[in-house]
Amino acid sequence: MQKIAHTKQEMITAARKLIQAKGVASTGLMEIVAAAETSRGSIYHHFPGGKDELICLAIEEAAILAELGILRAGKKGKNAAEVIQKIASLFRQVPENSKWQVGCPVAATAIEGHSQSKIVRDAVANAFSRWSKAIELPYRKQGLNRKTQNRLGSVSLQLWKVVCCWPEVYLLQNLTIQSLI
Numbered sequence: 329m330q331k332i333a334h335t336k337q338e339m340i341t342a343a344r345k346l347i348q349a350k351g352v353a354s355t356g357l358m359e360i361v362a363a364a365e366t367s368r369g370s371i372y373h374h375f376p377g378g379k380d381e382l383i384c385l386a387i388e389e390a391a392i393l394a395e396l397g398i399l400r401a402g403k404k405g406k407n408a409a410e411v412i413q414k415i416a417s418l419f420r421q422v423p424e425n426s427k428w429q430v431g432c433p434v435a436a437t438a439i440e441g442h443s444q445s446k447i448v449r450d451a452v453a454n455a456f457s458r459w460s461k462a463i464e465l466p467y468r469k470q471g472l473n474r475k476t477q478n479r480l481g482s483v484s485l486q487l488w489k490v491v492c493c494w495p496e497v498y499l500l501q502n503l504t505i506q507s508l509i
Contacts (some may be wrong), residue, residue, distance in 0.1 A: 336374040338364040343386035352383055352440050374412035384451040389454035390433045395462045403464030408480055411466045415484045
């Protein structure tokens with residue numbers, strides 16, 4: 329039973345990492361199978377809903393990892409300015425550490441949103457909602473009123489969009505330019 333759960337998790341993590349680097353549209357199921365070092369039959373066994381189900385679970389994994397990071401970063405800030413700084417620093421880590429080769433899998437999926445199914449778009453919306461709540465929590469613990477919490481949460485989420493979405497735009501531009509050459 330552990331092997332089955334492990335295989336499924338490996339496929340979810342492989343999908344998340346590939347989406348970080350290439351986006352959903354450029355990530356194929358066989359590529360995920362190869363990255364997870366599993367068999368083709370694993371797709372149908374673990375993900376009867378197909379690629380959409382796998383993408384939704386990869387987005388959920390990314391959302392949980394980011395949410396935990398946001399909560400940790402939020403605890404380190406002593407005031408609102410420090411909280412924003414810590415969260416912005418967190419958001420920069422993945423793109424910067426990869427030399428801007430990977431970004432956020434949720435942002436990559438959101439950018440491709442028009443071509444995604446409703447369940448995938450809903451998974452993206454749920455990720456953003458989770459992050460908004462996680463971002464507002466440190467402000468709430470500081471005793472700030474609800475309106476201020478919402479404003480600061482919004483500013484923090486906008487910082488996330490700037491830091492995480494620019495690598496996605498950059499990658500899309502490079503892929504487009506490379507395909508034209």
